[in-house]
């Protein structure tokens with residue numbers, strides 16, 4: 434069995450598009466930013482000294498002179514660590530205001546590392562603060578080297594924690610681990626423009642819209658675009674964007690913070706952030722309600738989002754590949770899809786032909802699935818009989834490649850010995866072998882069978898099939914509707 438060839442390898446030189454693609458949607462890249470530290474102390478000279486010290490060490494610094502100021506800053510600024518004094522009211526060393534501030538910071542974001550500064554010799558204060566959730570403490574007056582080392586350790590620890598939490602979230606979202614390039618098996622002429630387009634646009638950051646009937650391989654194309662791009666080592670996050678209820682949509686795409694709503698027990702990273710630096714695959718985009726389209730458009734226009742319940746702005750660098758089986762131009766004309774969103778999504782459009790329009794691919798796809806599933810079931814020596822191949826070629830495949838894959842897997846399980854026969858395929862209604870069962874069929878089954886055969890012969894063309902059956906086009910359409918036969922054009 435010949436191995437399907439990958440479309441191209443990532444090392445293949447990039448061929449520039451003949452017509453320059455329009456500029457991609459500006460979901461802009463975040464600059465690699467230094468750690469941002471909030472320093473809270475009521476003494477201006479202390480704040481200034483710390484600001485200079487931390488800046489020299491490569492950190493960005495924001496300062497606050499009171500607990501209220503610190504909390505207000507945390508509301509609006511994305512901070513990586515808080516360095517805070519325990520005492521605010523002058524001449525007191527009780528640390529009460531500081532402990533209060535610490536617990537309020539923890540309530541807002543329990544993952545934010547806090548390092549407290551205690552008065553020299555106040556060991557109880559330090560112990561209490563650590564019990565209250567501070568990650569570490571330094572004593573005043575501080576030793577510069579020790580202070581910087583403490584902060585660096587806490588920042589690294591927090592980064593590692595964030596990374597592992599993000600990986601956990603990512604793992605939940607990644608539908609399947611991909612090794613190497615996903616297989617886009619094809620040898621038909623109809624798929625040549627598809628392959629060419631993938632080669633040309635994959636390396637760019639352009640947003641791509643993949644269109645085609647169910648099961649034609651839109652997600653395979655999306656994965657291939659990602660795997661062949663410079664983003665290949667970052668996440669590919671797939672989300673069924675047409676099937677989300679109003680309540681779930683924002684949280685799924687943009688994330689939420691703990692406490693944003695009753696069930697929000699912990700922070701949740703949204704798909705946009707999970708896909709940061711990588712590719713977000715928005716499947717079934719044509720079924721997205723208008724209200725959700727507006728929210729999506731805003732993020733694509735600005736490259737900025739707010740997790741639900743947070744006023745902090747996050748920036749993301751995401752390439753969006755979307756897919757639909759809906760005619761979006763028609764949906765725009767009927768007011769069901771926003772035109773401005775369509776223009777953001779379809780910088781490049783890749784239309785995938787239905788399987789009946791590329792019958793040359795059927796034998797290769799069948800062999801591919803037979804080999805793949807054969808491996809899975811420990812049956813590596815299976816072959817299709819010529820009769821099985823003929824039946825596959827005669828069938829109209831309304832469910833496209835997905836249906837073919839299922840039929841081959843089922844046939845593999847039905848088969849005895851090394852051969853998969855036409856009968857194992859169970860394509861009773863359309864395969865040739867159906868003829869031998871003619872006498873067992875009802876009149877309606879025979880009619881359906883003949884219509885499917887005629888359509889398959891004419892590659893789904895209704896006018897030609899109607900001619901062959903001696904029916905008018907509209908009479909055939911009525912019957913197609915009656916029998917629920919899909920895949921006609």
Ligand SMILES: Nc1ncnc2c1ncn2[C@@H]1O[C@H](COP(=O)(O)OP(=O)(O)OP(=O)(O)O)[C@@H](O)[C@H]1O
Pocket residue numbers: 616617618619645646647648649650651652653654716756758801834835838
């Ligand atoms: N050209 C191809 N080569 C190999 N496998 C393919 C090909 N096209 C589709 N498949 C397989 O067929 C199945 C359906 O493909 P996929 O999910 O990409 O279709 P889709 O167009 O995204 O479907 P839907 O519109 O229902 O979401 C998958 O298991 C996929 O791996």
